[in-house]
Every structure is written in structure tokens, then in C-alpha cells.
Amino acid sequence: MPKYKLIYFNLRARGEIIRLLFSLAGVPFEDYRVDLDEHFNPAAEYAEIKKAAPFGQLPVLEVDGENLAQSHAIERFLAREFGLDGETSLQKAKVDMWIEGADEILRRVSDNIEEHDAKKKAADKNRIMTVVAPAVLGALEKTLSLNKGGFIVGDKLTVADVAFFSVQDWLKSAYKEEGVSLVAGYKAVDQHLTKISKIPAVADWVKKRPETPF
Ligand SMILES: N[C@@H](CCC(=O)N[C@@H](CS)C(=O)NCC(=O)O)C(=O)O
Known part of the structure; x- marks a missing residue:
């Protein structure tokens, strides 16, 4: 099974569908969360994370070290992997x-x-x-x-x-x-x-x- 690491903010927004898919499939993943202050400013570590993100935004899903971005592309990928993408x-x-x-x-x-x-x-x-x-x-x-x-x-x-x-x-x-x-x-x-x-x-x-x- 691949090693999954989800990098997102400490938000549900664009990350929660992905987390729910892992829970439904019973597949372990690292749920890495960048902290935000009350004005939604991210913690200092975000500067480096942003540089490494394909589109400079989160969420990013690392799959065995390879980066996938765009929340809906990630959701579709996991849904396919876990058989939650429909039949026909x-x-x-x-x-x-x-x-x-x-x-x-x-x-x-x-x-x-x-x-x-x-x-x-x-x-x-x-x-x-x-x-x-x-x-x-x-x-x-x-x-x-x-x-x-x-x-x-x-x-x-x-x-x-x-x-x-x-x-x-x-x-x-x-x-x-x-x-x-x-x-x-x-x-x-x-x-x-x-x-x-x-x-x-x-x-x-x-x-x-x-x-x-x-
Ligand atoms: N189309 C992208 C949008 C990603 C997006 O807007 N991410 C926001 C958080 S929900 C973000 O990274 N904001 C910080 C930034 O732009 O540096 C997706 O669906 O993943």
C-alpha cells in the first residue's frame, strides 16, 4: 500500500473530503496540518511548504513521495483507488x-x-x-x-x-x-x-x- 501524507491547513474546507475518504477506506495516512492564527495567517513553516506545492497552494497529497495537488483531483484519485467513484x-x-x-x-x-x-x-x-x-x-x-x-x-x-x-x-x-x-x-x-x-x-x-x- 502506498504511503500517504496529506498536507493541509488546520481546516476542514478543502481537506475534509480527503480525510473522510481515508477513514471510509480504513487506509492510514499522515494528517499533516499547518496551523493558522485567528486571521487565517499560516504558521511560518508555510513559506517553504508553499514553495514545494505544485500550484503554491494546499491541499497536497504525497503518494510515496510524489506530490498531487488540486483537491478534486486528489478526491477523484482516492475515490478510484478505494472503489468510491461509481460503477459505469x-x-x-x-x-x-x-x-x-x-x-x-x-x-x-x-x-x-x-x-x-x-x-x-x-x-x-x-x-x-x-x-x-x-x-x-x-x-x-x-x-x-x-x-x-x-x-x-x-x-x-x-x-x-x-x-x-x-x-x-x-x-x-x-x-x-x-x-x-x-x-x-x-x-x-x-x-x-x-x-x-x-x-x-x-x-x-x-x-x-x-x-x-x-
Ligand atoms: N483549486 C485548488 C484551490 C486551493 C486553495 O485555494 N487552497 C487555499 C486553502 S483552501 C490555499 O492554499 N491558500 C493559501 C495560499 O494560496 O497560499 C484546490 O481545489 O485544491
Whole structure:
């Protein structure tokens, strides 16, 4: 088995889907976390880590010493390795589609948390709440209502389920009260979130993971 080292900040954001995939597969990995201060400034060691990262950003996954960057490429790679990427070619494409769908929310919320201009921050947050999240969660609600197995793609767990669990779990702390109401209006989405949260490897990881506010 390859030796895996995930290098990311002490955040859930773009790292947590990857950590959940390792937990689900029962595969050991080094969970290397760069500390951040309360203004999201990384610890001094980040300067060297950034230089070594393929795109100068994190997460990076070392696989037997080789660097892989871009969170979704890492997720797809691990999903393939662990059999969580769907069965048919069309299913695999749908899994990709939902990874990108979850990213519509994740990317904007992530930028919004880091925005310093108060006016732009409020306007962007309002757009996320009223336009972006309803479009994505509405589409997910429809898909889950039609797909009676309770998973997003096909009748088995895939990284698409993990991605939505992770984004929603993250929203609940990133946007606190708004995060809860963002997902509350969607019955099938809410049931899906509960279903995934009860998978023993997911529940186990959530229980034992280090304190990670965002
Ligand atoms: N498209 C990249 C985006 C990576 C990204 O934005 N990483 C942020 C943290 S979530 C980062 O490294 N920020 C620090 C920097 O840019 O130096 C991915 O999905 O991995």
C-alpha cells in the first residue's frame, strides 16, 4: 500500500473530503496540518511548504513521495483507488458532476470567509444564501427524491455523497445559524446528511478528528 501524507491547513474546507475518504477506506495516512492564527495567517513553516506545492497552494497529497495537488483531483484519485467513484462510465461522470456541484458552494463560502471588505462580504453571502445554495441543494433534493437507494449516484456510496456530507457539515460551522437553515428546507438532503453521518467510519472520524473550526 502506498504511503500517504496529506498536507493541509488546520481546516476542514478543502481537506475534509480527503480525510473522510481515508477513514471510509480504513487506509492510514499522515494528517499533516499547518496551523493558522485567528486571521487565517499560516504558521511560518508555510513559506517553504508553499514553495514545494505544485500550484503554491494546499491541499497536497504525497503518494510515496510524489506530490498531487488540486483537491478534486486528489478526491477523484482516492475515490478510484478505494472503489468510491461509481460503477459505469456515466455514473463516474455523474459523481464528477456532483463533486463540482458541491464545490459551487464550497468555493464561494471559502472566498466569502476570507473577504475583508464588509460590504462585498455581506452581498456575496446574501447571493450564496439566496441563489447559489438553493440552486445546488434544490438539484440535489430532486436527485435524491428520485433515487430511492438514498445515495446521490447509483445504489452505493460514492465520493459524491462524501462531498455533500462534508460541505454541509462544514456550512453548519462556517455559517453557524445560517448554515443550519441553508440545509433545513430540503427533506431528502437532510435525510441524506443523516444517513451519511451514521456510517460508522464517518461517525468515527467526526468523533476523533482534531478540533477543526472551519
Ligand atoms: N483549486 C485548488 C484551490 C486551493 C486553495 O485555494 N487552497 C487555499 C486553502 S483552501 C490555499 O492554499 N491558500 C493559501 C495560499 O494560496 O497560499 C484546490 O481545489 O485544491
